Amino acid sequence: MMRALLLLLLSLVALPLRAEEVVMGLSKDSVNITADFDGSEILIFGAVKREAPIRSDPPLQVIVTVAGPVTPATVWRKERRLGIWVNTDAVEIDAAPSFYAVATSAAWGDVISDVEDLRHRVSVARAIRSVGAPMSIEDSQSFTDALIRLRESKGLYQQRPNTVELRDSTLFDTAISMPANIVEGEYTTRVYLTRGGRVVSQHASVIQVGKVGLERWLYNLSRNQPPLYGLLSLVIAIAAGWGASAAFRALKSG
Structure with missing residues (x-):
């Protein structure tokens, strides 16, 4: 009995004491994509629970990330041949988030080390996995960099330092904008x-994040009944063209 009690006490001592623990909340836990969807903003907030007094050195920092569904991606390099831009080399990226935003309470170098970034895959570059890049392409990293630049230009990748507001090393909040695409x-x-x-x-x-209403119905129709979806699209296109022509004739005759 004493031996079992001693082993229990030793196991409790061996457990790490978590002096600080984060709790968080979201302004919304779902985003509906409708026909007039033009993006959404998510407010992320939270607090720090403690079992000890607040430490000031080193200071507490907060990182917030939002990652969309992960899919493979192919990145091509274009070169000018005989006056025409053509695709040449390509790199298959194993997994890249369709959307990725990372916000921090301070400059990037002040919030996380390279070792911890590599371990937790926090930064945009670390969130992309390209382990299958061919060795024959010496600068395969440049393809990953190109993917990041392309998605940054579309608002799909966001790096936002100094945008998490941290109050008294206890309360924090930030807002992440999700584009329409x-x-x-x-x-x-x-x-x-x-x-x-x-x-x-x-x-x-x-x-x-999901489509609702007419957007959901059209999406399901295109996946489940492609011929009917194609026919419906053709009918709508013909009706729109006829309506525009009729309106133009009416304006001209008037």
């Missing part, structure tokens, strides 16, 4: 607490 699926939201560049706590939640 996001895809359906689960968007994982994570909050990391760091000190001295090291992650001390993290919490994750999920935002559901």
